[in-house]
Amino acid sequence: MISNLFLMNGYGIFVWSSFVLTFLACAIVYYKTRKTLKKYEKEFAKEIENLSVNQKKIVLEKSKVASKVFSTYNKTI
């Protein structure tokens, strides 16, 4: 049964290469997108960290996005 699944009556090479290629491309794009997102989050959190105490307070109070990213980043480190 397993050999049938792999060979697929001679069409296995075409079927499996299509599926592998599709999911490999999807995995690479997912990995790259996630990596870019994490990089931006990290840099954004660091930039907030580098602000003076007053500026940081204003930014975190005014921007929900900033406070969310900042808190998430601080949780992960």
Add this chain to the structure above:
Amino acid sequence: MFNLFNNTNIFIWIEKLINFINSIFFVLLLIALSFALIFSPPDYLQGDSVRIMYVHVPAAWIGLASFSCIALLSIFNFIFKIKNFTLITKSIAPIGLMFTCLAIVTGSIWGQPTWGTFWAWDARITSMVILALFYLMYIATHKLIVEREKANKISSIIACLGLINIPIIKYSVEWWNTLHQPASINITGTSTIHSSMLTPLLLMFFVLILYCALIFLMKYKTEIIRIKRKNLKRYD
């Protein structure tokens, strides 16, 4: 209502949606793959090579739908000038390009056992290649032109021009003699595909749509952070 388009509200929803999709994605993927590779029957003419359809067709649908979406949002952006639409189209374009390329490549692999060749300058295949070129031009415009307003205008024109290609792709199999078979699934009329093959096809489509949503949300979140970072520089 316009509060919904507020980046802060969108950002919070994006986080929730990403977590939700991540939690259900792999289970659905396993179910869809089991149906596509094990439970669905081979075709009476094409044999097991028909299973390529389960990645080829959803990829082509997503490629077409993404570009239609980009073009329509670009037109709306021309009229209503909603900034978020540019962010959305910029986030959709790479996903659309990837799936268009996957549709071309998997179609080419499917062509070998069914037509006896990997490639033919057939109307459907050629129009799909043109679609991929439109995607490339759209992405390149945003990458190469620094002035944002100008980049938005040019990319919108590219999207509107590319929209003409969408009905050409759809009807190419009817307007010209092509190697590519006519559509088996018809939303308005009767479909010629058996339910035992339609189920895995729709399942795979749903899983890939979820994947697209995941990538789109992550890209959109990145764009929001990029904008917020620019705003942060005002405090320096």
